[in-house]
Amino acid sequence: MKNRLSLSHADITPRQLFDQRRRLLKMAAGASLAAWWPATLLAAEKLAFSTSSAYGLSDEPTPYKAVTGYNNFYEFGTGKEDPARNAHSLRTRPWTVSVEGEVHKPKTFDIDQLLKLAPLEERIYRLRCVEAWSMVIPWIGYPLAELLKQVEPTGKAKFVEFVSLHDTQQMPGQRSSVLDWPYREGLRLDEAMHPLALLTFGLYGELLPNQNGAPVRMVIPWKYGFKSAKAIVKIRLTEHMPVTSWMRAGPDEYGFYANVNPEVDHPRWSQAKERRIGDFLKRPTLMFNGYAEQVAGLYAGMDLRRYF
Amino acid sequence: MKTPSLSARRLAWLKIGVFVAALLPLAKLIGGGLTDALGANPIERITHDTGYWTLTFLMLTLSATPLRLLFGWYWPVRLRRMLGLFAFFYASLHFLIYLVLDQFFDWQAIGEDILKRPYISIGFSAFLLLIPLAVTSTDNMLRRLGGKRWQALHTLVYYIALGGVVHFAWLVKKDLSRPLAFAAVFLALLLIRWAHRHLRIRLRLKTAQ
Numbered sequence: 001m002k003n004r005l006s007l008s009h010a011d012i013t014p015r016q017l018f019d020q021r022r023r024l025l026k027m028a029a030g031a032s033l034a035a036w037w038p039a040t041l042l043a044a045e046k047l048a049f050s051t052s053s054a055y056g057l058s059d060e061p062t063p064y065k066a067v068t069g070y071n072n073f074y075e076f077g078t079g080k081e082d083p084a085r086n087a088h089s090l091r092t093r094p095w096t097v098s099v100e101g102e103v104h105k106p107k108t109f110d111i112d113q114l115l116k117l118a119p120l121e122e123r124i125y126r127l128r129c130v131e132a133w134s135m136v137i138p139w140i141g142y143p144l145a146e147l148l149k150q151v152e153p154t155g156k157a158k159f160v161e162f163v164s165l166h167d168t169q170q171m172p173g174q175r176s177s178v179l180d181w182p183y184r185e186g187l188r189l190d191e192a193m194h195p196l197a198l199l200t201f202g203l204y205g206e207l208l209p210n211q212n213g214a215p216v217r218m219v220i221p222w223k224y225g226f227k228s229a230k231a232i233v234k235i236r237l238t239e240h241m242p243v244t245s246w247m248r249a250g251p252d253e254y255g256f257y258a259n260v261n262p263e264v265d266h267p268r269w270s271q272a273k274e275r276r277i278g279d280f281l282k283r284p285t286l287m288f289n290g291y292a293e294q295v296a297g298l299y300a301g302m303d304l305r306r307y308f
Numbered sequence: 309m310k311t312p313s314l315s316a317r318r319l320a321w322l323k324i325g326v327f328v329a330a331l332l333p334l335a336k337l338i339g340g341g342l343t344d345a346l347g348a349n350p351i352e353r354i355t356h357d358t359g360y361w362t363l364t365f366l367m368l369t370l371s372a373t374p375l376r377l378l379f380g381w382y383w384p385v386r387l388r389r390m391l392g393l394f395a396f397f398y399a400s401l402h403f404l405i406y407l408v409l410d411q412f413f414d415w416q417a418i419g420e421d422i423l424k425r426p427y428i429s430i431g432f433s434a435f436l437l438l439i440p441l442a443v444t445s446t447d448n449m450l451r452r453l454g455g456k457r458w459q460a461l462h463t464l465v466y467y468i469a470l471g472g473v474v475h476f477a478w479l480v481k482k483d484l485s486r487p488l489a490f491a492a493v494f495l496a497l498l499l500i501r502w503a504h505r506h507l508r509i510r511l512r513l514k515t516a517q
Contacts (some may be wrong), residue, residue, distance in 0.1 A: 070348035078483035178483050277348050
């Protein structure tokens, strides 16, 4: 595996962080939910993490404003700007994630427990949406493998299913049946154990903003963005391949693997190129989103047109 | 029966008003572009907005006749040509934005898009069909073609509108609410025409008796 130096944290505009904190505070103070907005969240909004990650990119990170203002998170609406507008209704504390299924030690983790389970690292990853736009985001988290090791998968465990929160009160987009709620995603166990697969709690040095999947989400940088489940409440290890929300919504268009692949088009649009947010010209999409060196081995011998 | 019609002066003012209003979406896009207010993906925004306004103007164009049939208003018919030309104007912008901003003259990608992706094939066809309608929109062209042939040519607008709605529905990843809203409007406008045709036959029979 090739290691690259990550961007130093100083390269990331501190001004934006500052502005965002002000915005968050203002939002918390101004919104009617201020009453039950937990003080701990505000206190813990900065995360302690190491920057000496082995995984990183030399690409310029996408501005904070775009990362947090342009999101697909249908639980808060199907427009790109809906999540930033609507996600304030999500309560991220208290929060628990149960890890169950084919494991020897099923357990329900509190979010604070999860945050302390392994050292947090910053990793600058490419994010490629199936809609052919992309970003570069400094995420903070640790490999999902760290969590899975704790629960000791049984010999039968072949897949990992992620289930997101289902609560129409907190997630107004779920009042529409645009997808089959709760949102479900899945990985093969070896994909889930891959060191690039990141259990993620933050971005740009702070806790995940709600619209980015707070309080805990997956980031799987070699797959299309929708594979990375947000606001996860359950992680289930299974013997059989789970049916994901997008497979249910359009089995011909969204496969289980959803690996970024410029050679396999979405039935309705090309995947050969992408527009990096902020760029004028499109750029060619890289195989496995540029992570082929690290992950191609997972799919050796597989027909990626069939297993799309 | 008295046909409510507008005086030439009031019609002129109405035309100016509609003309200015029809330019507002463009002004909003230009303003947004200048003040960096088009969001994180401005090219997508501009593409979607011009597409949206193309469909809106197509529906407005198609509503002139139903308004006359329902309420006996003739003034929308007087505005129809301008509305149709604005549909063409926004469609042209939509296409140019695709050509320049989205694909940046990548002819190979454009060719593949048109041939391989049904929603682009349909959208592109609808745009091509709009061109002869725009070209023959003048009084002079109407005279040269003759009313019947002109009329026949301009019935293409139904197929263009249908193509536009399908184009929109087909490109959407999952949330079909907006394309379905256009489809509902289109269907309603067709239904009014259809219902009136049958009603009018009955009315004629009545007056003949």
